[in-house]
Amino acid sequence: MIPRYSRSEMTDIWSPESKFRIWFEIEAHACDALAELGVIPKEAAKTIWEKGGAATFDIDRIDAIERETRHDVIAFLTHLAEIVGPDARFVHQGMTSSDVLDTCLNVQLVKAADLLLADMDALLAAIKRRAFEHKDTVTIGRSHGIHAEPVTFGLKLAQAYAEFERNRARLVAARAEVATCAISGAVGTFANIDPRVEEHVAKAMGLTAEPVSTQVIPRDRHAMFFATLAVVASSVERLATEVRHLQRTEVLEAEEYFAPGQKGSSAMPHKRNPVLTENLTGLARMVRSFALPAMENVALWHERDISHSSVERMIGPDATVTLDFALVRLTGVIDKLLVYPERMLGNMNRLGGLVHSQRILLALTQAGAQREDAYRLVQRNAMKVWDSYQVAGSASVDFLEQLLADADVRKYLSEEQIRERFDLGYHTKNVDVIFKRVFGES
Numbered sequence: 001m002i003p004r005y006s007r008s009e010m011t012d013i014w015s016p017e018s019k020f021r022i023w024f025e026i027e028a029h030a031c032d033a034l035a036e037l038g039v040i041p042k043e044a045a046k047t048i049w050e051k052g053g054a055a056t057f058d059i060d061r062i063d064a065i066e067r068e069t070r071h072d073v074i075a076f077l078t079h080l081a082e083i084v085g086p087d088a089r090f091v092h093q094g095m096t097s098s099d100v101l102d103t104c105l106n107v108q109l110v111k112a113a114d115l116l117l118a119d120m121d122a123l124l125a126a127i128k129r130r131a132f133e134h135k136d137t138v139t140i141g142r143s144h145g146i147h148a149e150p151v152t153f154g155l156k157l158a159q160a161y162a163e164f165e166r167n168r169a170r171l172v173a174a175r176a177e178v179a180t181c182a183i184s185g186a187v188g189t190f191a192n193i194d195p196r197v198e199e200h201v202a203k204a205m206g207l208t209a210e211p212v213s214t215q216v217i218p219r220d221r222h223a224m225f226f227a228t229l230a231v232v233a234s235s236v237e238r239l240a241t242e243v244r245h246l247q248r249t250e251v252l253e254a255e256e257y258f259a260p261g262q263k264g265s266s267a268m269p270h271k272r273n274p275v276l277t278e279n280l281t282g283l284a285r286m287v288r289s290f291a292l293p294a295m296e297n298v299a300l301w302h303e304r305d306i307s308h309s310s311v312e313r314m315i316g317p318d319a320t321v322t323l324d325f326a327l328v329r330l331t332g333v334i335d336k337l338l339v340y341p342e343r344m345l346g347n348m349n350r351l352g353g354l355v356h357s358q359r360i361l362l363a364l365t366q367a368g369a370q371r372e373d374a375y376r377l378v379q380r381n382a383m384k385v386w387d388s389y390q391v392a393g394s395a396s397v398d399f400l401e402q403l404l405a406d407a408d409v410r411k412y413l414s415e416e417q418i419r420e421r422f423d424l425g426y427h428t429k430n431v432d433v434i435f436k437r438v439f440g441e442s
Contacts, residue, residue: 001317005283010324013111014317020057022104023076026201027091028052030183033200034193040090047087055083073097094193096186098304102217103181105312107205109225112320113175116232119327120168124161126334128439131157135431138424139253139344140355145245149355150348150427153254153339158438160239167232174228178221181207187303188213215304219297222312226294229319233287236326240277240284243333247274253344257336276333283326290315352385352395359421360403360413367412377409 001011012018028049035045058079066075074097081088092100135154140147181202185193195209202209210217247255256276258264264271293315297308348355357378364374381402388397403409403418432442 001321005325006321007325007328010112010115010321011317013108013115014321016059016062017057019104019108020059020062020076022107023073023100024052024057024080026100026103026183026205027077027080027095029201029204030093030095030193030197031090032204033197034090034093036200037194037196039194040093041087044087044090048084048091051084052080057083071097073100094185094191094197095183096215098216099183099185101309102213103183103201103205103207105222105316106178106180106207106217108316109222109320110175110179110206112316112324113171113178113225115324116229116320116327117168117171117175119324119331120164120171120232123327123331123334124164124168126331127157127161127164130154130334130337130339131161131435131439134339134341135435136428137339137341137344138348138428139341140348147348147351147355149358150424152428152431153341153344155428155431155434156242157334158435160235160242162438163235163238164232167228167235170228170231174225178225179207180210180217180221181205182210182213182217184210184213184215187215214300214302216300216308219294219300219308223291223295223298226315226319227291229323230288230291233284233323233326236323236330237281237284239330240280240333243277243337244274244281247272247277251347252340253347254337254339256333257338276329280326280330280333283322283329287319287323287326290319350394351389351399352397353399353422354382354385354395355427356399356422357382359426360409360418363417363421364409364412367417369412377406378403381406381409 001014028045031040031045031048034040035042057076061082062072062075062079065078066072069075069078077088077092080091084091131154133154134157135152137153138150139153139156141149141151181198182188183193183198183201184190184195190198198209201207243254243256245251246253255272256274258272263269264273264275293311297311300308361371361374361378364377365371369377381399384402385395385397385399389395400418400422403413404415409418436442
């Protein structure tokens with residue numbers, strides 16, 4: 001987590017001030033429940049809320065205590081006692097450190113997920129707007145990086161929209177799965193604290209009670225959460241990679257917005273580089289890298305160990321902060337993306353009509369030619385076009401004219417039948433159907 005790739009809305013969730021405030025609330029809510037059960041005096045619970053709630057926790061003081069105690073929760077409780085006074089003896093009754101740490105972590109992950117969901121909503125809105133803007137903007141579809149058949153640029157964006165909608169649903173599910181609370185005491189048996197305390201704290205903190213904990217909340221929940229972030233990051237990279245390819249000089253069908261005063265290279269003043277989407281590719285790699293240690297945290301020893309603790313202190317903030325930044329940056333890229341329809345059409349036409357080869361293949365088979373014969377007839381004419389393209393960078397041989405001049409093709413197809421197979425609109429005639437599936441409207 002570095003400032004360059006961080007936004008304050010997310011980093012605030014992981015600040016020491018935020019963490020200690022959550023710790024206090026967990027402890028104070030537990031005191032409320034203990035007071036209602038008659039375990040501690042109600043006046044003590046009230047005092048804890050009043051004094052602790054109004055306090056500003058001294059981070060340096062807590063750190064100083066921890067250097068002596070070598071225990072972060074004890075350091076916090078010691079500082080809280082300095083603020084609350086004698087009634088602090090009722091804090092942390094029957095609880096263990098993991099009750100505070102795990103419940104706090106899950107509160108932070110839920111808050112982070114809510115911010116990420118808001119990010120995704122903004123991204124989806126940007127993608128949808130640009131998809132409808134370019135629903136009918138014809139461009140070439142590529143497989144293996146090679147011209148295949150026509151699509152529309154809006155269709156490319158509709159695919160991205162559907163992917164991020166799935167990711168949103170995954171994140172909603174991951175948020176729900178990680179939103180649990182454990183106030184079950186040492187090794188999770190509730191031996192020294194009533195299960196009703198856990199239920200009260202869970203409700204107060206917007207969580208659900210963990211059905212069965214050891215001394216920690218099971219880490220399969222967290223593994224799924226970070227795995228979901230990794231999948232979202234992969235989708236970020238997929239869309240970023242598409243933009244990077246389209247911005248290549250030889251392609252230049254779309255490019256990142258280049259602001260006035262922006263410079264692309266310290267050495268070459270002419271450069272306009274896809275720096276934002278390249279950055280997103282790198283950030284996605286980092287978010288994915290956090291999924292593996294989260295999965296390795298699942299296998300803790302017996303009722304608990306703390307091998308997961310150091311991992312989560314890093315990946316909790318880093319994964320959420322990085323993905324938050326990436327989603328916001330990608331939204332900006334899509335929102336301001338420069339799209340060049342004429343260039344798209346020009347690139348597609350450079351292959352002299354080869355994009356219609358499947359339509360001719362099908363026409364020949366429907367007219368009576370065996371598939372292998374039909375394929376051979378289409379390919380031999382196509383290769384002449386390819387050969388001319390390789391020499392000039394734009395086909396000097398026209399595929400339609402080649403087919404019309406091929407006597408073997410003309411045995412099966414009339415000139416009218418061949419020409420009608422070069423109708424560009426045929427390839428994109430079902431875009432409305434796809435849009436209705438994706439957006440519920442066409």
